[in-house]
Amino acid sequence: MPARILTIAQQKGGAGKTTVAAQLAAAWSATGKRVAVMDTDQQASLADWFDLRGDGDGSDSLQLSKISGWRVSTEVDKLRSAFDIVIIDCPPHAETDAKIAIRAADLVLIPVQPSPMDVWATRGTLELAAGEKVPALIVLNRVPYRGRVLDEVKRMAAEEKMPVAKATIGNRVAFAATMMAGSSVVETARRSVAADEVRSLAKEVGRKLGV
Numbered sequence: 442m443p444a445r446i447l448t449i450a451q452q453k454g455g456a457g458k459t460t461v462a463a464q465l466a467a468a469w470s471a472t473g474k475r476v477a478v479m480d481t482d483q484q485a486s487l488a489d490w491f492d493l494r495g496d497g498d499g500s501d502s503l504q505l506s507k508i509s510g511w512r513v514s515t516e517v518d519k520l521r522s523a524f525d526i527v528i529i530d531c532p533p534h535a536e537t538d539a540k541i542a543i544r545a546a547d548l549v550l551i552p553v554q555p556s557p558m559d560v561w562a563t564r565g566t567l568e569l570a571a572g573e574k575v576p577a578l579i580v581l582n583r584v585p586y587r588g589r590v591l592d593e594v595k596r597m598a599a600e601e602k603m604p605v606a607k608a609t610i611g612n613r614v615a616f617a618a619t620m621m622a623g624s625s626v627v628e629t630a631r632r633s634v635a636a637d638e639v640r641s642l643a644k645e646v647g648r649k650l651g652v
Protein backbone atom coordinates (compact mmCIF):
# COMPACT_ATOMS: atom_id res chain seq x y z
CA MET A 442 0.00 0.00 0.00
CA PRO A 443 1.38 3.45 -0.81
CA ALA A 444 2.32 5.67 2.13
CA ARG A 445 -0.31 7.69 3.90
CA ILE A 446 0.59 11.35 4.28
CA LEU A 447 0.15 13.25 7.55
CA THR A 448 0.78 16.99 7.47
CA ILE A 449 1.29 18.72 10.80
CA ALA A 450 0.32 22.35 10.43
CA GLN A 451 -0.61 25.30 12.61
CA GLN A 452 -0.02 28.89 11.59
CA LYS A 453 0.57 29.88 15.18
CA GLY A 454 4.21 29.48 16.16
CA GLY A 455 5.35 27.24 19.00
CA ALA A 456 2.17 25.17 19.17
CA GLY A 457 4.10 21.89 19.15
CA LYS A 458 4.20 20.92 15.46
CA THR A 459 7.80 19.73 15.47
CA THR A 460 7.48 18.01 18.85
CA VAL A 461 4.38 16.11 17.76
CA ALA A 462 5.97 15.23 14.38
CA ALA A 463 9.10 13.77 15.98
CA GLN A 464 7.33 11.93 18.79
CA LEU A 465 4.76 10.39 16.42
CA ALA A 466 7.47 9.42 13.93
CA ALA A 467 9.41 7.59 16.63
CA ALA A 468 6.25 5.93 17.96
CA TRP A 469 5.26 4.56 14.55
CA SER A 470 8.83 3.55 13.79
CA ALA A 471 8.92 1.62 17.09
CA THR A 472 5.94 -0.44 15.92
CA GLY A 473 7.74 -1.41 12.73
CA LYS A 474 6.27 1.13 10.36
CA ARG A 475 8.53 2.68 7.74
CA VAL A 476 8.34 6.39 8.42
CA ALA A 477 9.65 9.36 6.45
CA VAL A 478 9.68 12.80 8.08
CA MET A 479 9.80 15.89 5.94
CA ASP A 480 11.07 19.16 7.38
CA THR A 481 9.68 22.01 5.31
CA ASP A 482 10.62 24.71 7.85
CA GLN A 483 13.72 26.88 7.23
CA GLN A 484 14.30 26.74 11.00
CA ALA A 485 14.95 23.02 10.48
CA SER A 486 14.27 21.92 14.06
CA LEU A 487 13.01 18.52 12.95
CA ALA A 488 16.19 18.04 10.88
CA ASP A 489 18.26 19.02 13.94
CA TRP A 490 16.44 16.38 15.97
CA PHE A 491 17.00 13.81 13.25
CA ASP A 492 20.72 14.64 13.01
CA LEU A 493 21.08 14.20 16.77
CA ARG A 494 19.68 10.68 16.48
CA GLY A 495 22.75 9.44 14.67
CA ASP A 496 21.81 5.83 13.98
CA GLY A 497 18.66 6.36 15.99
CA ASP A 498 16.93 3.14 16.84
CA GLY A 499 19.43 1.20 14.75
CA SER A 500 16.98 0.64 11.93
CA ASP A 501 16.72 2.63 8.77
CA SER A 502 12.94 2.63 9.04
CA LEU A 503 13.01 6.35 9.86
CA GLN A 504 14.23 8.76 7.19
CA LEU A 505 14.39 12.53 6.85
CA SER A 506 13.90 14.79 3.84
CA LYS A 507 14.63 18.47 4.15
CA ILE A 508 12.69 20.16 1.43
CA SER A 509 10.33 23.08 0.99
CA GLY A 510 8.09 24.92 -1.42
CA TRP A 511 6.77 23.29 -4.56
CA ARG A 512 9.34 20.47 -4.30
CA VAL A 513 7.31 19.00 -1.44
CA SER A 514 4.76 17.32 -3.70
CA THR A 515 7.37 15.66 -5.95
CA GLU A 516 9.26 14.46 -2.85
CA VAL A 517 6.04 13.00 -1.42
CA ASP A 518 5.46 11.13 -4.68
CA LYS A 519 8.99 9.73 -4.46
CA LEU A 520 8.57 8.57 -0.86
CA ARG A 521 5.11 7.08 -1.33
CA SER A 522 6.24 3.67 -2.54
CA ALA A 523 9.02 3.11 0.03
CA PHE A 524 7.27 4.12 3.27
CA ASP A 525 4.11 3.44 5.24
CA ILE A 526 3.73 6.95 6.62
CA VAL A 527 5.12 10.32 5.55
CA ILE A 528 4.95 13.08 8.18
CA ILE A 529 5.32 16.65 6.94
CA ASP A 530 6.28 19.31 9.52
CA CYS A 531 5.23 22.80 8.42
CA PRO A 532 6.63 26.21 9.31
CA PRO A 533 4.43 28.72 11.14
CA HIS A 534 3.15 31.88 9.42
CA ALA A 535 3.76 30.54 5.90
CA GLU A 536 0.45 30.13 4.17
CA THR A 537 1.76 29.12 0.76
CA ASP A 538 4.11 26.46 2.14
CA ALA A 539 1.41 25.12 4.44
CA LYS A 540 -1.04 24.98 1.53
CA ILE A 541 1.34 22.89 -0.57
CA ALA A 542 1.95 20.48 2.32
CA ILE A 543 -1.76 20.27 3.14
CA ARG A 544 -2.63 19.59 -0.50
CA ALA A 545 -0.34 16.53 -0.43
CA ALA A 546 -1.90 15.17 2.78
CA ASP A 547 -4.47 12.52 3.62
CA LEU A 548 -4.95 14.15 7.03
CA VAL A 549 -3.87 17.43 8.64
CA LEU A 550 -3.01 17.26 12.32
CA ILE A 551 -3.16 20.62 14.10
CA PRO A 552 -1.54 20.98 17.52
CA VAL A 553 -3.33 23.54 19.67
CA GLN A 554 -2.38 24.71 23.12
CA PRO A 555 -5.28 25.05 25.51
CA SER A 556 -5.89 28.77 25.44
CA PRO A 557 -8.63 30.80 23.76
CA MET A 558 -6.12 32.68 21.56
CA ASP A 559 -4.76 29.40 20.27
CA VAL A 560 -8.23 28.13 19.43
CA TRP A 561 -9.01 31.34 17.54
CA ALA A 562 -5.67 31.16 15.73
CA THR A 563 -6.56 27.65 14.54
CA ARG A 564 -9.41 28.82 12.31
CA GLY A 565 -6.96 29.82 9.58
CA THR A 566 -5.33 26.39 9.41
CA LEU A 567 -8.73 24.65 9.45
CA GLU A 568 -9.83 26.87 6.57
CA LEU A 569 -6.71 25.96 4.59
CA ALA A 570 -7.49 22.26 5.09
CA ALA A 571 -11.13 22.73 4.14
CA GLY A 572 -10.05 24.70 1.06
CA GLU A 573 -7.92 21.75 -0.04
CA LYS A 574 -10.68 19.26 0.93
CA VAL A 575 -8.35 17.45 3.30
CA PRO A 576 -9.74 16.24 6.66
CA ALA A 577 -8.23 17.88 9.74
CA LEU A 578 -7.88 16.88 13.36
CA ILE A 579 -6.87 19.05 16.30
CA VAL A 580 -4.67 17.64 19.01
CA LEU A 581 -4.58 19.51 22.29
CA ASN A 582 -0.93 19.87 23.28
CA ARG A 583 0.73 21.01 26.53
CA VAL A 584 -2.46 20.16 28.33
CA PRO A 585 -2.33 20.78 32.08
CA TYR A 586 -3.31 17.98 34.44
CA ARG A 587 -6.72 19.54 34.87
CA GLY A 588 -8.36 22.92 35.06
CA ARG A 589 -11.13 25.18 33.99
CA VAL A 590 -9.23 26.52 30.98
CA LEU A 591 -9.03 23.06 29.42
CA ASP A 592 -12.78 22.52 29.81
CA GLU A 593 -13.44 25.97 28.41
CA VAL A 594 -11.19 25.35 25.41
CA LYS A 595 -12.94 22.04 24.69
CA ARG A 596 -16.29 23.81 24.89
CA MET A 597 -15.10 26.54 22.51
CA ALA A 598 -13.81 23.99 20.02
CA ALA A 599 -17.07 22.03 20.17
CA GLU A 600 -19.07 25.22 19.66
CA GLU A 601 -17.07 25.99 16.51
CA LYS A 602 -17.47 22.34 15.42
CA MET A 603 -13.71 21.84 15.41
CA PRO A 604 -12.68 18.18 15.19
CA VAL A 605 -10.65 17.41 18.32
CA ALA A 606 -8.78 14.14 18.91
CA LYS A 607 -9.66 12.11 22.00
CA ALA A 608 -5.95 11.70 22.72
CA THR A 609 -4.22 14.71 24.25
CA ILE A 610 -0.56 15.49 24.94
CA GLY A 611 0.35 16.81 28.39
CA ASN A 612 2.71 19.60 29.30
CA ARG A 613 5.72 17.46 30.23
CA VAL A 614 9.43 18.10 30.52
CA ALA A 615 10.08 14.69 28.94
CA PHE A 616 8.99 15.98 25.53
CA ALA A 617 11.59 18.75 25.41
CA ALA A 618 14.24 16.62 27.12
CA THR A 619 13.95 13.75 24.64
CA MET A 620 13.88 16.15 21.67
CA MET A 621 17.13 17.69 22.89
CA ALA A 622 18.71 14.26 22.93
CA GLY A 623 17.51 13.30 19.46
CA SER A 624 15.24 10.76 21.06
CA SER A 625 11.58 10.37 21.94
CA VAL A 626 9.44 9.40 24.89
CA VAL A 627 8.52 6.00 23.43
CA GLU A 628 12.21 5.14 23.18
CA THR A 629 13.66 6.51 26.42
CA ALA A 630 10.64 6.60 28.72
CA ARG A 631 8.57 3.68 27.45
CA ARG A 632 6.51 3.28 30.59
CA SER A 633 5.83 6.98 31.14
CA VAL A 634 2.48 8.73 30.88
CA ALA A 635 4.07 10.80 28.10
CA ALA A 636 4.75 7.65 26.07
CA ASP A 637 1.19 6.41 26.68
CA GLU A 638 -0.13 9.72 25.39
CA VAL A 639 1.95 9.55 22.20
CA ARG A 640 1.00 5.92 21.57
CA SER A 641 -2.70 6.77 22.03
CA LEU A 642 -2.38 9.65 19.58
CA ALA A 643 -0.48 7.44 17.10
CA LYS A 644 -3.28 4.86 17.32
CA GLU A 645 -6.07 7.38 16.88
CA VAL A 646 -4.37 9.19 13.98
CA GLY A 647 -3.27 5.85 12.49
CA ARG A 648 -6.90 4.68 12.41
CA LYS A 649 -7.93 7.88 10.60
CA LEU A 650 -5.09 7.46 8.12
CA GLY A 651 -5.83 3.78 7.63
CA VAL A 652 -2.39 2.48 8.64
Ligand SMILES: Nc1ncnc2c1ncn2[C@@H]1O[C@H](COP(=O)(O)OP(=O)(O)OP(=O)(O)O)[C@@H](O)[C@H]1O
Nearest residue numbers: 454455456457458459460533583611612613616617
Ligand atom coordinates in the same frame (compact mmCIF):
# COMPACT_ATOMS: atom_id res chain seq x y z
N1 LIG B 1 3.78 18.69 25.23
C1 LIG B 1 4.79 19.51 25.53
N2 LIG B 1 5.27 19.57 26.80
C2 LIG B 1 6.28 20.42 27.10
N3 LIG B 1 6.88 21.23 26.22
C3 LIG B 1 6.45 21.21 24.95
C4 LIG B 1 5.39 20.35 24.54
N4 LIG B 1 5.18 20.56 23.21
C5 LIG B 1 6.07 21.48 22.82
N5 LIG B 1 6.83 21.89 23.85
C6 LIG B 1 7.88 22.92 23.83
O1 LIG B 1 7.31 24.09 23.24
C7 LIG B 1 8.23 24.72 22.36
C8 LIG B 1 7.64 24.79 20.95
O2 LIG B 1 7.46 23.46 20.47
P1 LIG B 1 7.71 23.09 18.95
O3 LIG B 1 9.02 23.62 18.48
O4 LIG B 1 7.44 21.64 18.80
O5 LIG B 1 6.53 23.94 18.29
P2 LIG B 1 6.36 24.31 16.74
O6 LIG B 1 4.89 24.47 16.52
O7 LIG B 1 7.08 23.34 15.89
O8 LIG B 1 7.09 25.72 16.68
P3 LIG B 1 7.39 26.58 15.32
O9 LIG B 1 6.07 27.20 14.97
O10 LIG B 1 8.42 27.58 15.75
O11 LIG B 1 7.86 25.61 14.29
C9 LIG B 1 9.50 23.89 22.43
O12 LIG B 1 10.35 24.48 23.38
C10 LIG B 1 9.03 22.54 22.93
O13 LIG B 1 10.02 21.84 23.65
Ligand SMILES: [Mg+2]
Nearest residue numbers: 458459482486
Ligand atom coordinates in the same frame (compact mmCIF):
# COMPACT_ATOMS: atom_id res chain seq x y z
MG1 LIG C 1 8.46 23.67 14.33
